[in-house]
Amino acid sequence: MIETVQFETSTFKSGSYKFEAGxxxxxxxxxxxxxxxxxxxxxxxxVHKHEQSLTSKALFGLLEVPxxxxxxxxxxxxxxxxxxxxxxxxxxxxVSQYLDSKGIAIRAGHHCAWPLHRLLGAQASSRxxxxxxxxRLEVDYFLEAVAEIRQYFKVA
Numbered sequence: 001m002i003e004t005v006q007f008e009t010s011t012f013k014s015g016s017y018k019f020e021a022g023x024x025x026x027x028x029x030x031x032x033x034x035x036x037x038x039x040x041x042x043x044x045x046x047v048h049k050h051e052q053s054l055t056s057k058a059l060f061g062l063l064e065v066p067x068x069x070x071x072x073x074x075x076x077x078x079x080x081x082x083x084x085x086x087x088x089x090x091x092x093x094x095v096s097q098y099l100d101s102k103g104i105a106i107r108a109g110h111h112c113a114w115p116l117h118r119l120l121g122a123q124a125s126s127r128x129x130x131x132x133x134x135x136r137l138e139v140d141y142f143l144e145a146v147a148e149i150r151q152y153f154k155v156a
Contacts, residue, residue, distance in 0.1 A: 001013045001017055001018055001019075001020045001022070042132070047131075047132050050132060051080070051081040051130060051131055051132065052076060052081075053136070054081070054130035054131075054134050054135075054136065054139050055076070055079060055080070055081050055082070055083060055130050056076050057136060057139045057140075057143075058083050058128060058130060058139050058142065058143065059074075059075075059076070059079070059083050061139070061143040062083060062085055062143065062146065065143070065146055065147050066150075066156070067087060067088040067089075067150045067155075067156060068085055068086070068087055068088070068146065069085060069086045069088070069122075070083060070084070070085050071084040071085060071086065071120055071122065071125055072084060081129055081130045081131055082127060082128070082129045082130075083127070083128050083129075083130075084111070084125045084126065084127045085125060085126055085127075085128075085146075086122050086125050086126070087126065087146070087149050087150060088150065088155065089150070089153070089155035090149055090150060090153050090155060091123070091124070092108035092109065092123075092124045092125055092126040093108050093109070093124075094153065095108060095126045095146075095149055096108035096126060098145070098148075098149055098152060098153075099126075099142070099145055099146070099149075102141075102145045104141070104142055104145055106126055106127060106128045106129075107126070107127045107129075108124065108125070108126050108127070109124050109125075110124055110125075111125065111127055128142060
């Protein structure tokens, strides 16, 4: 925090006061309120059901693709809107780049869970997430693209 400002120089408050915030994040607070109102209007039960439907479709679809290992539960018990997976003989960054070329955004890497990857014997993983803004058709497209990866990289 500034104590004084002049054309030639400025001085700052001392001690912990120099770390006080300036202008509050007003726009972000208003946006958060609007998002909460929107979700409340939709109904969180409806949002949850939609997310679970998409995740279930993706999970069970991935389990059917040869050369894919799903990390985590193989059912919907204790599972949110995320599915982590490994494509045999293809690095997750290559998986991510291939899917990106198809217009599909996923995450690839350790996901702040490197010890878990070591425990599971995975170098890293690919992670797809599903939510309110996704459709069943997009999950179908995702599954089709994932099924092509091993062939594309000539490891199938």
